[in-house]
Amino acid sequence: MTTTASEADRAAAHFRFFTMEVLRTRRLGHSFLRVTFGGESLADFRSGGFDQSLSLFLPVGDAEHAELPSTDEDTWFGAWRAMPDEERPVMRSYTVRDQRRTDAGVDEVDIDFVLHGDASPASRWAGRAVTGRRIAAIGPAVAQNKSVRFQPPAGTGTFLMYADETALPAAAAILDRLPAGTAVKAWFEVPHADDRLTLHTAADADITWIVREKGTARADRVVEAVRATELPAADAPYAWLAGEAGTVRAVRRHLVQERSVDRRAVRFTGYWRLGATEEQLLAEAYAGQAPNEDPTSAL
Numbered sequence: 001m002t003t004t005a006s007e008a009d010r011a012a013a014h015f016r017f018f019t020m021e022v023l024r025t026r027r028l029g030h031s032f033l034r035v036t037f038g039g040e041s042l043a044d045f046r047s048g049g050f051d052q053s054l055s056l057f058l059p060v061g062d063a064e065h066a067e068l069p070s071t072d073e074d075t076w077f078g079a080w081r082a083m084p085d086e087e088r089p090v091m092r093s094y095t096v097r098d099q100r101r102t103d104a105g106v107d108e109v110d111i112d113f114v115l116h117g118d119a120s121p122a123s124r125w126a127g128r129a130v131t132g133r134r135i136a137a138i139g140p141a142v143a144q145n146k147s148v149r150f151q152p153p154a155g156t157g158t159f160l161m162y163a164d165e166t167a168l169p170a171a172a173a174i175l176d177r178l179p180a181g182t183a184v185k186a187w188f189e190v191p192h193a194d195d196r197l198t199l200h201t202a203a204d205a206d207i208t209w210i211v212r213e214k215g216t217a218r219a220d221r222v223v224e225a226v227r228a229t230e231l232p233a234a235d236a237p238y239a240w241l242a243g244e245a246g247t248v249r250a251v252r253r254h255l256v257q258e259r260s261v262d263r264r265a266v267r268f269t270g271y272w273r274l275g276a277t278e279e280q281l282l283a284e285a286y287a288g289q290a291p292n293e294d295p296t297s298a299l
């Protein structure tokens with residue numbers, strides 16, 4: 001029997017289920033809502049920082065909480081998939097923007113949600129989040145885990161970063177951790193001028209904000225902004241690109257084909273795709289996987 005990478009990860013219990021409870025919410029900008037979660041199980045939550053992601057399970061319809069058939073790390077995925085469509089909790093990927101233990105000993109996790117309308121399950125859930133509301137999540141139990149995708153090789157020169165609003169929480173968490181003396185060129189694309197959040201970093205970060213304009217093809221504008229930026233010659237850059245899949249692909253193509261960035265030094269992730277729900281993206285991921293293999297690692 002062959003052991004897949006994701007089976008090996010499960011065996012090592014890199015991830016486990018957590019019940020998180022909304023402690024408070026705070027609006028960060030036009031599109032962003034920070035939800036701070038607590039809950040006793042978070043004492044075992046171990047974010048690896050940077051772009052650490054987790055999966056949330058949202059209730060279907062107007063139900064208060066998602067009912068999962070199993071929270072056993074080895075069997076949940078098959079049991080969840082076997083549920084009828086109309087009962088299966090909705091699974092969505094989000095970023096651990098921050099994790100802390102307060103002076104009072106409370107474990108807290110922040111997630112920054114983009115509010116993009118009431119018709120989509122995760123955006124709707126976040127828009128209605130109130131103190132005390134619970135949510136199930138599968139998240140990191142060890143800090144070294146495969147859901148931290150930002151893995152620059154030793155000797156990296158300049159860091160190149162592209163993020164749209166969905167990946168801005170991850171980009172901000174990466175910037176939080178980059179040390180002084182690190183050269184960063186970043187292009188951050190947001191829907192509104194007041195989504196240009198204040199970001200903190202010790203790195204030497206040159207950030208270009210691209211405020212989306214209605215009717216402007218997003219990929220073209222972003223590539224134009226990257227093309228207009230002078231990149232240091234021959235200093236082994238590492239590129240981290242995340243956001244809408246089509247734009248991410250266009251930026252990657254530009255860096256590899258026009259700017260000669262080594263394709264092995266480009267980490268790119270489509271966080272969502274225009275016109276496709278996460279179910280549709282997962283269905284595409286399932287198509288290439290064994291029936292019980294958890295495809296969330298592909299997200």
Ligand SMILES: Cc1cc2nc3c(=O)[nH]c(=O)nc-3n(C[C@H](O)[C@H](O)[C@H](O)COP(=O)(O)OP(=O)(O)OC[C@H]3O[C@@H](n4cnc5c(N)ncnc54)[C@H](O)[C@@H]3O)c2cc1C
Pocket residue numbers: 053092093094095096111112113114115116120121122123124165166167169170270271272273274275276277278279299
């Ligand atoms: C590893 C990873 C980390 C992520 N981290 C974050 C995070 O920290 N914060 C965050 O907000 N998102 C994050 N995302 C993106 C988020 O998972 C998607 O935006 C997801 O589709 C939202 O689910 P939904 O139920 O609101 O919309 P869905 O039901 O999945 O989609 C419904 C429709 O809305 C569109 N859509 C999806 N997202 C957006 C958007 N932001 N703006 C406009 N239209 C959209 C889809 O194309 C589709 O047509 C992350 C994704 C990944 C893979």
